Amino acid sequence: MVDIATRVWNHKWKIDPIVRSLIDTDFYKLLMCQSIFRNNRDTQVTFSLINRTKSIRLADLVDEGELREQLDNIRSLSLSRGESTWMRGNTFYGKRAMFTPEFMDWFENLRLPPYHLEKRDGQYELTFEGSWPEVMLWEIPALATLMELRGRAVLGDMGRFELQVLYARAMTKAWEKVERLRDVPDLRIADFGTRRRHSFLWQDWCVQAMSEGLGDAFTGTSNCLIAKSRDMEAIGTNAHELPMVYAALAQNDAALARSPYDVLADWQAEHDGNLRVILPDTFGTPGFLANAPDWLAGWTGIRIDSGDPATGAEAAIDWWRARGEDPREKLIIFSDGLTVDKILDLHRQFAGRVRVSFGWGTMLTNDFIGLTEGDALAPFSLVCKAIAADGRPTVKLSDNPNKAMGPAEEIARYKRVFGVGAQERVEVVV
Amino acid sequence: MVDIATRVWNHKWKIDPIVRSLIDTDFYKLLMCQSIFRNNRDTQVTFSLINRTKSIRLADLVDEGELREQLDNIRSLSLSRGESTWMRGNTFYGKRAMFTPEFMDWFENLRLPPYHLEKRDGQYELTFEGSWPEVMLWEIPALATLMELRGRAVLGDMGRFELQVLYARAMTKAWEKVERLRDVPDLRIADFGTRRRHSFLWQDWCVQAMSEGLGDAFTGTSNCLIAKSRDMEAIGTNAHELPMVYAALAQNDAALARSPYDVLADWQAEHDGNLRVILPDTFGTPGFLANAPDWLAGWTGIRIDSGDPATGAEAAIDWWRARGEDPREKLIIFSDGLTVDKILDLHRQFAGRVRVSFGWGTMLTNDFIGLTEGDALAPFSLVCKAIAADGRPTVKLSDNPNKAMGPAEEIARYKRVFGVGAQERVEVVV
Incomplete structure (x- = not known):
C-alpha cells in the first residue's frame, strides 16, 4: 500500500x-x-x-x-x-x-x-x-x-532496473568482502568511510552488512549518526589537523619541533585508554618516534595512515621495544587505503605481535569500481x-611525498626541522 | 514512515x-x-x-x-x-x-x-x-x-543481509544475461518461466528487468497476472496435454495415429496467425511431420520443446521446403532448456533462415545456481x-527418451503406431 x-x-x-x-x-x-x-x-x-x-x-x-x-x-x-x-x-x-x-x-x-x-x-x-x-x-x-x-x-542517466542492478552488484561486491573477512580469527575492524562514501544510505547499508556478517569483529563506525541510529560504537581518535595547526602556530623552529608533542600532551590531559592513539606521520614517522618523549611510549597505540603500512608498523614495534614497552600490549590501527587483500596481509603479518585493528574507509563505503561504463563511479x-x-x-x-602539502619553502623548512630524509612515493588512489 | x-x-x-x-x-x-x-x-x-x-x-x-x-x-x-x-x-x-x-x-x-x-x-x-x-x-x-x-x-535459515545479498547476486546474474542479449539484432524472446519460477515476486522482477533491458525484443510473458499488471502481451499457444489426452481417448491404432492432427484441426477452427503453432514432438517429431496433412504446412510456426533444438529446427525447415513453403516466413519457437549460450547459438544459426523466437523458462526465472551453499536453490x-x-x-x-512417460506396453504401442525409431537421450536439467 x-x-x-x-x-x-x-x-x-x-x-x-x-x-x-x-x-x-x-x-x-x-x-x-x-x-x-x-x-x-x-x-x-x-x-x-x-x-x-x-x-x-x-x-x-x-x-x-x-x-x-x-x-x-x-x-x-x-x-x-x-x-x-x-x-x-x-x-x-x-x-x-x-x-x-x-x-x-x-x-x-x-x-x-x-x-x-x-x-x-x-x-x-x-x-x-x-x-x-x-x-x-x-x-x-x-x-x-x-x-x-x-x-x-x-x-x-541510468534506468530503474539498471540502478537496481548497480546496487545489487555493489552489494554482492561488499558481501564478498565480508565473506573473505569473516573467517579471520580475532579480526577487529571499524568503518572509517564517511568522508568518501558513495552516499549516506550506502554507508548505512555497508555498516549493517559488516555488522551482520562479522559480528563482534566489526567494532563500530566512525559515523556518529549511524552509530546512534544503529546502536553501535562510535569510533575514532584524532587526525592530522591538530599537529598541522599547532605547527603552523609555532613561533620558531624550536616550538615547531615541539609542536607535535604539545598536541598529544593536550590530548593526554583529556583522554585515556584506547583514545590515546598516536598519529605519527604528519611530519614523518621516523623523526617523530626518534624524538618522542618517553611518556608517549606509554600510550595505547599508533595509527598508520601513510607510507608502507608494514614498514610503519615495524617501526612502531621497534620503537616500543626500544622504549621498554611490550608491543603485544600495544594497538596498531591501519587506516590508509585498505583493501581486503591488504587487510588480510597486514593481519597475517602483525596479529599476535601487536593488537591489530583496521579503520576501513573508501573501499568499504565507495567501492563501485568496475560497476559502470568508464568506471564513472570509481572513488577518487x-x-x-x-x-x-x-x-x-x-x-x-x-x-608519502604524494600526500605532502603546503608552500614549497615551508615544506623545506619542516623537513629540516623534523629531519626528514628521502621518502618512498606511494600512489594515492583514495 | x-x-x-x-x-x-x-x-x-x-x-x-x-x-x-x-x-x-x-x-x-x-x-x-x-x-x-x-x-x-x-x-x-x-x-x-x-x-x-x-x-x-x-x-x-x-x-x-x-x-x-x-x-x-x-x-x-x-x-x-x-x-x-x-x-x-x-x-x-x-x-x-x-x-x-x-x-x-x-x-x-x-x-x-x-x-x-x-x-x-x-x-x-x-x-x-x-x-x-x-x-x-x-x-x-x-x-x-x-x-x-x-x-x-x-x-x-538465512540472515537478513545474507538474503539481500542472495537477491543482489541473482539480480546481477539476471542482468548479465540481459546485457548479453541486448545487443542481438532482431531478437524476440518471451518469459515462459511461471511453472518453475523461484517465486512470483522474482518472476515479476525478471520480467520487468527483461522489459527495461531488452525493450521491444522482449515480447511478453506467459504469466497472465504479470501481463495484466505490467501491461504486457500474454504469450503462449498450446501444449502436450492436448495430443496426449486426444491420443489416450483414441479407440484404435488408426484413431491414435490420427489424433495429433485432430487436435490441431480443432485448434485451427479457433485460432489464426501466430497462435497456429505446431508442437510436433509429443510422439516424435520426424513421424509427426512425415505424416502431417498438407494444411498443417500452412500454419505459422513450430515450437521445438525436446531433443536437440538445432536438429528439430532443421527438420522443420526441410519439412516446410518439402511442402512448398518458404521457411523465411515461418516461425520457430525454441522453448526447451534455454540458457543464454543456447539462445545466442540458436539465434546465430537460424536468424534470417526462419523467424526465430524464444520462450525462456526456468533459467530466466529460477537461476539461483551457484548462489547458495550446496546449490540448495538450484532448479530441478x-x-x-x-x-x-x-x-x-x-x-x-x-x-528425448528421458522425457518419455506412460506404461511400458503403451509406450511400445505408440512407438509402433507413430513409427518412432532410435532417439538420442538428452539430459533433462529443468
Whole structure:
C-alpha cells in the first residue's frame, strides 16, 4: 500500500539533502572539536577542499547550483535534541560524559560558518574561514557532499532496473568482502568511510552488512549518526589537523619541533585508554618516534595512515621495544587505503605481535569500481584540509611525498626541522 | 514512515500465499482450457506431479502442512472482477474477445477441484482428478507452489543481509544475461518461466528487468497476472496435454495415429496467425511431420520443446521446403532448456533462415545456481502431467527418451503406431 503522506512529503523537499545532521560526521571530529574548543577556540583557520585526482573534473560533472543548495542546507542544520542527548548521555570508549556541558551548550547553538566557492580549471575551489572549532566541522560534510553529487551526476542517466542492478552488484561486491573477512580469527575492524562514501544510505547499508556478517569483529563506525541510529560504537581518535595547526602556530623552529608533542600532551590531559592513539606521520614517522618523549611510549597505540603500512608498523614495534614497552600490549590501527587483500596481509603479518585493528574507509563505503561504463563511479582522492592558521600556512609531510602539502619553502623548512630524509612515493588512489 | 495498517494487515495473514490469483498461470493453459471446454468438457482426467530429479527429496524438504495450506488456499481462489474484465476485454494476439462469453461465465464460477496428497519415498504424490478443463488448471499453480516451498525451506535459515545479498547476486546474474542479449539484432524472446519460477515476486522482477533491458525484443510473458499488471502481451499457444489426452481417448491404432492432427484441426477452427503453432514432438517429431496433412504446412510456426533444438529446427525447415513453403516466413519457437549460450547459438544459426523466437523458462526465472551453499536453490525438473483420460493411460514419447512417460506396453504401442525409431537421450536439467 502506498503511504500517500510519505510520498507527498518526499515531493515537498526542494532538494534531496545529502547531509541531514550535524552528527553525520566522523566521531574524531567531535573529539577534536571539543579539544580545540577547550585549547584553541579563537584560532582562525582556513580549510580548503583539494581534489588530488585532477582527471576528475568536478566542476564539469557537478552543477554549481546543486552544490550551493547542498552546502546551504548544511549551514541550516543544528543539533537536534535527540542528538544532543546521545552525545551528552552515551558512553564513548567506556567513558560517560565524554563531551562536557560547556562544549555541548556551544555545540547546540552552532551553525556552520559561510563557505567560499569558485570554479577554476574544471575544479571547485571551496574554502571555509573562521574560528577553528567551527570551520573544522565542514570537512566531512563538504567531502561527502561532493562525492555524492558526483555520484548522482552519473546515476542520473541510468534506468530503474539498471540502478537496481548497480546496487545489487555493489552489494554482492561488499558481501564478498565480508565473506573473505569473516573467517579471520580475532579480526577487529571499524568503518572509517564517511568522508568518501558513495552516499549516506550506502554507508548505512555497508555498516549493517559488516555488522551482520562479522559480528563482534566489526567494532563500530566512525559515523556518529549511524552509530546512534544503529546502536553501535562510535569510533575514532584524532587526525592530522591538530599537529598541522599547532605547527603552523609555532613561533620558531624550536616550538615547531615541539609542536607535535604539545598536541598529544593536550590530548593526554583529556583522554585515556584506547583514545590515546598516536598519529605519527604528519611530519614523518621516523623523526617523530626518534624524538618522542618517553611518556608517549606509554600510550595505547599508533595509527598508520601513510607510507608502507608494514614498514610503519615495524617501526612502531621497534620503537616500543626500544622504549621498554611490550608491543603485544600495544594497538596498531591501519587506516590508509585498505583493501581486503591488504587487510588480510597486514593481519597475517602483525596479529599476535601487536593488537591489530583496521579503520576501513573508501573501499568499504565507495567501492563501485568496475560497476559502470568508464568506471564513472570509481572513488577518487578528495581531501579537505587546514591550509592556514592565524594567517600562517600549514604543512603536512606525511610518510608519502604524494600526500605532502603546503608552500614549497615551508615544506623545506619542516623537513629540516623534523629531519626528514628521502621518502618512498606511494600512489594515492583514495 | 511505516505504514502501520499495511504492517498489521501483513501479520493478519495465516499464510504467505504463493499463488494469489487464478490467472497467475500460463496463457496457453487458458487458451487450451477454452478449447477443451468447447470440445472435451466432460472428459475425466488425472493429472499428476512428477519430480524427475529424484535426488531432491521434496517430502523431506517441504512440510506437508504448509503444502496443504497453500493448495487449500489455491482452491479458495476465484476469478476477480478485474481479471475477468481483462480476459474479456483485452486484445490477445491481435484478437478481441479471445475468450467467449460462455467460457468466461463458466470460468468466473470456477473453483479448482480437490487434490490428493501422499508421501512416498521422500517424494510427494500429488494428483488431481476430475473434468479436464478444471483439473488442467492445477498444473501451473501446483508446480509453482512446490518450487517456491522448496525455496522457502532454504531461505528460512538465512540472515537478513545474507538474503539481500542472495537477491543482489541473482539480480546481477539476471542482468548479465540481459546485457548479453541486448545487443542481438532482431531478437524476440518471451518469459515462459511461471511453472518453475523461484517465486512470483522474482518472476515479476525478471520480467520487468527483461522489459527495461531488452525493450521491444522482449515480447511478453506467459504469466497472465504479470501481463495484466505490467501491461504486457500474454504469450503462449498450446501444449502436450492436448495430443496426449486426444491420443489416450483414441479407440484404435488408426484413431491414435490420427489424433495429433485432430487436435490441431480443432485448434485451427479457433485460432489464426501466430497462435497456429505446431508442437510436433509429443510422439516424435520426424513421424509427426512425415505424416502431417498438407494444411498443417500452412500454419505459422513450430515450437521445438525436446531433443536437440538445432536438429528439430532443421527438420522443420526441410519439412516446410518439402511442402512448398518458404521457411523465411515461418516461425520457430525454441522453448526447451534455454540458457543464454543456447539462445545466442540458436539465434546465430537460424536468424534470417526462419523467424526465430524464444520462450525462456526456468533459467530466466529460477537461476539461483551457484548462489547458495550446496546449490540448495538450484532448479530441478518438476512436471505436472495428464497421466490418464477417461480411465486410459496417457503417453508422451517426445524427442528425448528421458522425457518419455506412460506404461511400458503403451509406450511400445505408440512407438509402433507413430513409427518412432532410435532417439538420442538428452539430459533433462529443468
